[in-house]
Amino acid sequence: MKPEVTTNQSCLQCHPGLKTPTALTAHTHHPAESAGSTCYNCHMPHTTYGLLRAIRSHQISNPSVRESTELGRPNACNLCHLDQPLAWTADRLSAWYGQKSPPLSADDHALSAGVQWLLKGDAEQRLLVAWSMGWAPAQKAAGHDWLYPFLAFELNDPYAAVRFASWKSLQSLPGFSGYDFDYTVADGKQKEAVALTYRKWWFEQRNPNGGYRPETLLEADGSFRQDLLDRMLQERNHRKVYLAE
Structure with missing residues (x-):
């Protein structure tokens, strides 16, 4: 690969059959100019941690639901279509590429x-x-209206790196640009920040007409489906994770 080539052109050096928009769309099942037709979004997704953020895998692979269920590695499809279940992805990978x-x-x-x-x-x-x-x-594919309460909730994550990532993502949403939060503060201050952030979303950015979808663990009005939220947290994987920078 030529180091200066950072678009699909890098991959097309070995896969010339996908050069035309028609061929590319037939392969990706996404519009040719969309993020879903950018090779490295599907084959080198953001599944690695470094420098307080997600970075791309340096291993070229295919999206795989089996990897997600057996190894715990989030797949490219669901890291973009954040609102969709694994079964939705499995159905499409089966229909499009014959994956079982x-x-x-x-x-x-x-x-x-x-x-x-x-x-x-x-x-x-x-x-x-x-x-x-x-x-x-991901915000374009999955919508952003439903992301606020989850990012607010994770401002109280036990890991500072997760709190930082949640805060930075929250700042990318309408109404929260430049939002102030100290991800290094003690637990009590974190809980206070969660409550203030959630309240700001609820009264300033939440869609008053509702329409939030149950698969995102939200009631129609945007409140959490509390029974499911509680169960998910009870099932959380609390294994200690040490990731060197």
């Missing part, structure tokens, strides 16, 4: 994979999703 779906739980059929990783996952999974919630292609 792994066994999936009831939650994997009904609830957003991104929300599950954010609430039940280990610290690295939580950071990857929190960062992705501030990624413009």
Whole structure:
């Protein structure tokens, strides 16, 4: 690969059959000019942690629901389509590329994979999703109206790096540009910040007409589906994670 080539042109040196927009769209099932047709978004997704953010994997791979269920690695599809369940992704990978779906739980059929990783996952999974919630292609694909309460909630995460990523993503949302938060403060101050942030969203940015979707763990009015939220947190993976910078 030529080092100065940072677009699809780098990949097309070895895959010339995908050069035309028609061929590219037939392969990706996304519009040719969209983020879903950018090779490295699908084949080198943001599944690695470094410098207080998600960074791209340096391993070229294919999106895989099986990797997500068996290894815990968030897949490229659900890191962009944050609002969709794993079953939604499995159906499309099966129809488009013949991938066999792994066994999936009831939650994997009904609830957003991104929300599950954010609430039940280990610290690295939580950071990857929190960062992705501030990624413009993901906000475009999944919408941003429903992200606020989850990013507010994660301002009280046990890991400072997750709190930082959540805060930075929150700042990317309308009404929260330049929002002040100290991710290094003690637990009591974090809880206070969560309450203030949630209140700001509820009264200033929440859609008063509702329409929030149950698969995102929200009631129609935007409040949490509390029984599911409580269960997800009870199932959270609390293993200690040490990631060197």
